[in-house]
Amino acid sequence: MQTVYDFQVKMTNGEQKSLREYEGKPLIIVNTASKCGLTPQFKGLxxxxxxxxxxxxxxxGFPCDQFNNQEYANIDETMNFCQVNYGVTFPMFAKVDVNGNSTDPLFKYLKEQKKGLLSSRIKWNFTKFLVDGHGQVVKRxxxxIKPSIIEHDLAKLL
Structure with a gap:
C-alpha cells in the first residue's frame, strides 16, 4: 500500500529528498503562497x-503559484519572505503545481486520498493535509481553516 513516504520532493536547492526521512512522524503538508490574503496562516503553522x-x-510547505500568481518567481525571495515576516523554521520545498497536467505526484496522491468538498481539486492556497506517523492521509x-483548528486532530497523532 502506498504512503506519503513513497514520494520524493524537490528541495529549494533543486535536490531530491525522500519523504521516508519523516517516517513515524505526523505531518502537515500545505501548499503556500507569499502574497495571498491567507498568507498570515504562516504564523499559525x-x-x-x-x-x-x-x-x-x-x-x-510547498510554495505554489497557481492561484492568481501569488508567489515570488524566485524561491530565494519566497524563503526570505517566510523567514523575515513569519519566522518560518519548518521545511519549505521547491515550488509545485497542485492542479492540472503538471501536478506534483505528492499532491496528486494527497488529493486522491482525501478529496475536497465537491472534487479532489485544490481550490486555493493553504489547503492542508494531516498525515499520521504511518504515512496515511488522515484529513484534509x-x-x-486556521492552523489552530488542526491542533485537536493533531494531538491524537502525537
Missing part, C-alpha cells in the same frame, strides 16, 4: 511547529 516539533510534528482542511 509556525506556532504549531514550535509547540509540537519536539513531539515529532513536521510541517512541509480547506484554505480558510
Amino acid at each position: 509556525q506556532e504549531l511547529y514550535s509547540k509540537y516539533n519536539d513531539q515529532g510534528l513536521e510541517i512541509l 482542511y480547506g484554505p480558510t
Whole structure:
C-alpha cells in the first residue's frame, strides 16, 4: 500500500529528498503562497511547529503559484519572505503545481486520498493535509481553516 513516504520532493536547492526521512512522524503538508490574503496562516503553522516539533510534528510547505500568481518567481525571495515576516523554521520545498497536467505526484496522491468538498481539486492556497506517523492521509482542511483548528486532530497523532 502506498504512503506519503513513497514520494520524493524537490528541495529549494533543486535536490531530491525522500519523504521516508519523516517516517513515524505526523505531518502537515500545505501548499503556500507569499502574497495571498491567507498568507498570515504562516504564523499559525509556525506556532504549531514550535509547540509540537519536539513531539515529532513536521510541517512541509510547498510554495505554489497557481492561484492568481501569488508567489515570488524566485524561491530565494519566497524563503526570505517566510523567514523575515513569519519566522518560518519548518521545511519549505521547491515550488509545485497542485492542479492540472503538471501536478506534483505528492499532491496528486494527497488529493486522491482525501478529496475536497465537491472534487479532489485544490481550490486555493493553504489547503492542508494531516498525515499520521504511518504515512496515511488522515484529513484534509480547506484554505480558510486556521492552523489552530488542526491542533485537536493533531494531538491524537502525537
